[in-house]
Amino acid sequence: MTQQETIDSMQWSEDYTLNNSVMDDTHHEFVELLDTVLQSGDSQLLAAWEALVDHTQDHFDREDQWMLATGFTADNCHASQHKIILQIMREGTNRGRAGELHVPRQMARELTVWFPQHAQAMDAALAAHLQEVGFDCATGTLAHPQALPLESIEGCGGSTCSTH
Numbered sequence: 001m002t003q004q005e006t007i008d009s010m011q012w013s014e015d016y017t018l019n020n021s022v023m024d025d026t027h028h029e030f031v032e033l034l035d036t037v038l039q040s041g042d043s044q045l046l047a048a049w050e051a052l053v054d055h056t057q058d059h060f061d062r063e064d065q066w067m068l069a070t071g072f073t074a075d076n077c078h079a080s081q082h083k084i085i086l087q088i089m090r091e092g093t094n095r096g097r098a099g100e101l102h103v104p105r106q107m108a109r110e111l112t113v114w115f116p117q118h119a120q121a122m123d124a125a126l127a128a129h130l131q132e133v134g135f136d137c138a139t140g141t142l143a144h145p146q147a148l149p150l151e152s153i154e155g156c157g158g159s160t161c162s163t164h
C-alpha cells in the first residue's frame with residue numbers, strides 16, 4: 001500500500017443507515033471507535049484498538065442473539081463471519097500487546113473496507129428480516145411470530161449470499 005492509498009480516517013456515510021435504530025446507533029459507535037484507532041498515535045493505539053474489539057464483541061453478540069430469536073441457525077453465514085472477524089481482531093490485540101502495533105493498525109485499515117460491505121449486505125438483510133417479523137431490538141419482542149420461517153435459516157439473506 002502506498003502512502004497515498006493509506007486510509008487514516010473513517011467517517012459515517014448515510015449509505016450505512018439501515019433504518020433500524022439500535023443497529024444504526026451501534027454502527028455509528030463502531031465507525032467512531034474505528035476512526036479513533038485510525039487516528040491514534042502509537043501510545044494510544046492499543047487502548048483504542050481494545051475498546052473497538054470490546055464494542056465489536058457486544059455488537060456481534062447482539063446481532064447473533066437477534067438471529068437466534070428469529071429463526072436463523074447458530075452457524076448461519078452472518079454469525080460465522082462475525083466469529084471469524086472477532087478471532088482476527090483478537091489476534092490483532094495479541095500481536096499489538098507483543099509490540100507489533102503495525103498489525104492492529106493494518107487490520108483497522110482493512111476494517112474500513114470490510115464494514116461497508118458487511119453493513120450493506122449481511123446487516124441490511126438482517127434488518128429487513130427483523131422488520132418483516134416485527135422484532136424489536138430494544139425490547140427483544142416479536143410482533144409477528146407467524147411470519148417466522150418454518151425451517152431454520154442458514155444463509156444471511158444478503159445480496160451476495162450463496163447459502164439458501
Ligand SMILES: [Fe+2]
Pocket residue numbers: 023027059063119123
Ligand atoms: Fe452490525
Ligand SMILES: [Fe+2]
Pocket residue numbers: 063078082118122123
Ligand atoms: Fe453483522
